Amino acid sequence: xxNATEPVAxxxxxxxxxxxxxxxxxxxxxxxxxxxxxxxxMLVAPSGSGKTTLLNxxxxxxxxxxxxxxxAGQAVAELSENALSDFRAQKIGFIFQGFSLVPVLSAYxxxxxxxxxxxxxxxxxxxxxxxxxxxxxxxEERDRRPNELSGGQKQRVAIARALVKHPQIVxxxxxxxxxxxxxxxxxxxxxxRMQGEFGATxxxxxxxxxLIAQADTTIAMRDGELLETGSATL
Amino acid sequence: MIFKIAxxxxxxxxxxxxxxTLTIGIGAAAMLIFAAYSLYDVYVLQTTAVExxxxxxxxxxxxxxxxxxxxxxxGVGDYANVIRLIKNDPVLARLTAVVTPIQALAGIAENPxxxxxxxxxxxxxxxxDQKRMQGWDEYGVGANLESMDLRTEDPSQxxxxxxxxxxxxxxxxxxxxxxxxxxxxAPTRDTGxxxxxxxxxxxxxxxPSAQRTATPRIDLLAATAGGAPNIVSMRxxxxxxxxxxxxDDGYVVMNLNLAQQLVYGRGEAKVTGIVLQLHRTExxxxxxxxxxxxxxxxxxxxxxxxxxxxxxxxxxxxxxxQSMFSFIAVLIGVVVLFTVSNTMGMxxxxxxxxxxxxxxxxxxxxxxxxQFLLExxxxxxxxxxxxxxxxxxxxxxxxxSGMTWTPPGDAHxxxxxxxxxxxxxxxxxxxxxxxxxxxxxxLVPAHRAARLAVVDALRHV
Numbered sequence: 153x154x155n156a157t158e159p160v161a162x163x164x165x166x167x168x169x170x171x172x173x174x175x176x177x178x179x180x181x182x183x184x185x186x187x188x189x190x191x192x193x194m195l196v197a198p199s200g201s202g203k204t205t206l207l208n209x210x211x212x213x214x215x216x217x218x219x220x221x222x223x224a225g226q227a228v229a230e231l232s233e234n235a236l237s238d239f240r241a242q243k244i245g246f247i248f249q250g251f252s253l254v255p256v257l258s259a260y261x262x263x264x265x266x267x268x269x270x271x272x273x274x275x276x277x278x279x280x281x282x283x284x285x286x287x288x289x290x291x292e293e294r295d296r297r298p299n300e301l302s303g304g305q306k307q308r309v310a311i312a313r314a315l316v317k318h319p320q321i322v323x324x325x326x327x328x329x330x331x332x333x334x335x336x337x338x339x340x341x342x343x344x345r346m347q348g349e350f351g352a353t354x355x356x357x358x359x360x361x362x363l364i365a366q367a368d369t370t371i372a373m374r375d376g377e378l379l380e381t382g383s384a385t386l
Numbered sequence: 387m388i389f390k391i392a393x394x395x396x397x398x399x400x401x402x403x404x405x406x407t408l409t410i411g412i413g414a415a416a417m418l419i420f421a422a423y424s425l426y427d428v429y430v431l432q433t434t435a436v437e438x439x440x441x442x443x444x445x446x447x448x449x450x451x452x453x454x455x456x457x458x459x460x461g462v463g464d465y466a467n468v469i470r471l472i473k474n475d476p477v478l479a480r481l482t483a484v485v486t487p488i489q490a491l492a493g494i495a496e497n498p499x500x501x502x503x504x505x506x507x508x509x510x511x512x513x514x515d516q517k518r519m520q521g522w523d524e525y526g527v528g529a530n531l532e533s534m535d536l537r538t539e540d541p542s543q544x545x546x547x548x549x550x551x552x553x554x555x556x557x558x559x560x561x562x563x564x565x566x567x568x569x570x571x572a573p574t575r576d577t578g579x580x581x582x583x584x585x586x587x588x589x590x591x592x593x594p595s596a597q598r599t600a601t602p603r604i605d606l607l608a609a610t611a612g613g614a615p616n617i618v619s620m621r622x623x624x625x626x627x628x629x630x631x632x633x634d635d636g637y638v639v640m641n642l643n644l645a646q647q648l649v650y651g652r653g654e655a656k657v658t659g660i661v662l663q664l665h666r667t668e669x670x671x672x673x674x675x676x677x678x679x680x681x682x683x684x685x686x687x688x689x690x691x692x693x694x695x696x697x698x699x700x701x702x703x704x705x706x707x708q709s710m711f712s713f714i715a716v717l718i719g720v721v722v723l724f725t726v727s728n729t730m731g732m733x734x735x736x737x738x739x740x741x742x743x744x745x746x747x748x749x750x751x752x753x754x755x756x757q758f759l760l761e762x763x764x765x766x767x768x769x770x771x772x773x774x775x776x777x778x779x780x781x782x783x784x785x786x787s788g789m790t791w792t793p794p795g796d797a798h799x800x801x802x803x804x805x806x807x808x809x810x811x812x813x814x815x816x817x818x819x820x821x822x823x824x825x826x827x828x829l830v831p832a833h834r835a836a837r838l839a840v841v842d843a844l845r846h847v
Contacts, residue, residue, distance in 0.1 A: 202559075213746050213841055213844070214840070214841045237748050240747065241748020241749075250739075252844075255740070256395050262389070265747065313747075
């Protein structure tokens with residue numbers, strides 16, 4: 153676990169361009185950023201401003217067109233495809249907007265899945281999975297498949313899945329967008345609580361400025377560029 | 387977990403998986419039913435051949451290749467001692483069920499009561515041994531030949547083909563049903579103008595007492611070992627339809643003594659062969675080796691031929707079935723390949739976002755590839771298993787249905803059976819092959835799934 157004052161993620165002059173037909177779209181334009189460890193960082197930006205692209209780079213599921221991405225002190229560009237997968241399995245947790253649970257697995261199995269990828273022994277896996285389900289209040293629903301859970305419950309499973317392996321960064325891409333406001337608020341509260349309990353670094357992307365109050369740090373973006381970073385008052 | 391996901395994913399689109407499984411299953415069942423039928427067919431032919439002529443036949447050396455045109459001069463002399471030698475050998479005694487002499491011959495048959503004559507080819511048996519040989523049914527095919535009805539106590543009796551009886555004008559005397567009447571304008575021989583041809587009425591040469599019996603008889607003329615013509619009179623005890631017209635028109639089976647009387651006259655009675663019927667076909671090699679060792683030790687100029695050498699159509703039939711099976715297997719293999727490939731392709735497309743999620747969580751490409759390959763293998767496993775079950779059910783239904791069929795070259799219907807358990811290695815091979823094909827069919831979709839860019843996969847709706 154990195155020291156709280158050390159940056160867990162560092163981007164230096166990162167650009168990312170896509171080809172859409174013959175048109176080149178510049179999603180990120182020279183972004184430089186440091187994300188402090190064990191903080192609840194909120195990335196606030198309107199849709200289409202490049203926040204998902206930024207999260208993809210921070211999550212090591214995409215590579216920059218130029219610039220350097222360092223996660224937990226590791227320059228991502230140096231990692232091979234398999235090493236990058238293993239790196240994600242060990243260090244990064246994801247919470248997606250659409251929950252993205254594996255539909256054929258139960259809540260328990262969905263939470264257990266990332267631990268399998270880390271090679272954790274079965275006994276420890278079971279213990280960690282049950283503890284995490286307990287922490288998100290889904291012990292009773294552990295045998296239910298995603299289609300038997302409500303939207304809020306699905307997102308709780310997704311949070312448990314992201315945190316069960318104690319990653320250094322948890323990336324949440326608009327995790328409340330598919331939830332009603334009450335459930336969304338509850339989910340954000342849960343994430344805040346879990347972040348505090350587990351000492352994880354959360355990067356929470358949203359276009360909803362009302363959620364800023366929940367953040368330790370905010371990062372504002374527009375048109376592929378960072379506008380400002382700052383500390384929010386809780 | 388990878389197995390859990392693969393197995394459960396099969397049931398996500400139950401209808402599509404069911405169609406794929408049934409396609410594989412029906413393909414597997416078709417192959418197995420054809421194999422079971424082919425196996426039964428081959429066993430029927432083999433059983434029929436062994437019932438008639440045993441597993442091994444001992445000939446005078448050279449007879450098999452050169453002697454059929456003149457069997458009389460290729461006789462095995464002192465055959466009783468050879469038989470004794472075989473029967474007294476402890477190895478052969480254990481392996482053999484029947485050891486019996488036979489005499490092959492050919493000549494001209496004539497009905498003394500009419501003007502027709504016909505060439506015939508005959509075999510002389512020891513009736514009691516022949517009857518024992520007809521009980522051989524190692525594979526349980528139930529293809530026992532009808533008894534030839536040769537009576538030991540009456541060596542003058544014999545069996546002839548239906549066509550021969552018809553040609554010799556014996557339909558009426560033998561009260562044969564289904565015998566066509568000759569056309570009214572059928573040509574007849576003008577004996578007054580055929581002075582240059584030898585007479586075909588041998589009745590004067592035959593035993594006159596035979597003419598007084600009530601049972602219809604025919605005269606059989608053949609050359610003896612010394613080259614002189616000889617004739618015997620044979621009472622027709624029974625008429626038996628043969629599978630081919632050529633055989634039916636010249637078929638004669640008689641008592642060995644009568645055959646020897648015709649071929650060797652008053653000379654030394656020999657035989658053209660000594661037939662050995664074994665308890666088990668798999669002992670052919672051991673029995674042949676032992677016979678050869680025995681003959682070498684006793685300086686006997688004899689050779690041993692097996693039933694497959696004597697009945698070359700058996701090998702041809704087997705090759706035919708094998709080529710048919712291969713053809714069917716290739717067709718079904720291609721159908722399974724494309725069906726599974728299509729199913730897996732659809733599955734990958736529908737689960738693209740899920741693939742993106744698992745890759746984002748840290749699953750390696752190899753894990754995704756393995757998962758889809760496993761799904762293909764599971765489809766193959768389920769389909770092949772269903773196919774084996776269908777084949778067993780079909781075999782049970784057909785085997786108990788009482789259906790009959792007439793094998794090629796035969797005249798009598800026998801029960802139709804499917805030997806589904808006759809060759810378990812075929813079941814295993816079909817099952818394994820289909821699982822491998824299904825797995826192979828998933829290779830391209832699995833590779834495509836593994837190569838998906840995580841970001842693109844996550845964006846997939």
